[in-house]
Amino acid sequence: DAEITQSPRHKITETGRQVTLACHQTWNHNNMFWYRQDLGHGLRLIHYSYGVQDTNKGEVSDGYSVSRSNTEDLPLTLESAASSQTSVYFCASSEGGPGEQYFGPGTRLTVT
């Protein structure tokens, strides 16, 4: 069955370190998204991609970057982790146009 996975599921890192969160989908979707979820803020869009070599900034992109070298993967990199980036991160994918967005299981990141 097609699925979307994230790794690691939990991560503790120190301020200033570079961290990369992986997202892999087997739906063959062109569209992939990264969100962060914090209490009281719902899901906020960090970066998104509409296909290979395409990346775009979302509403809270500062301090994050993504790259899309193939259809299946959209890794999220925190260049220099900050305590404000402690959050739960969800990756999602969808087909083009209006339709269901599928979420990964999430990564809980703690920056100490």
Next chain:
Amino acid sequence: GENVEQHPSTLSVQEGDSAVIKCTYSDSASNYFPWYKQELGKRPQLIIDIRSNVGEKKDQRIAVTLNKTAKHFSLHITETQPEDSAVYFCASHDFNKFYFGSGTKLNVKP
């Protein structure tokens, strides 16, 4: 850009009662409105959706209504059960992006 507002932020109902969650959006070009349920520690999962050319959609105990003129849509859950307790998110879709409301924590008391 699009702005989605969701109310209430918390909702407590007695088992068997109905629950209604409301969302408004700002961009008249938005054309698809999904609702997601997120149980504690789990990923958001789609429970129902509606497209802009439809006014109402039902699936067993849940229904969604859309008023395009007023730019608002609502989730209705009837005969609530304890397993309905979760956080519910509305969203709008515009130009291949999704915009989410801030969520409603629904508590169904047995």
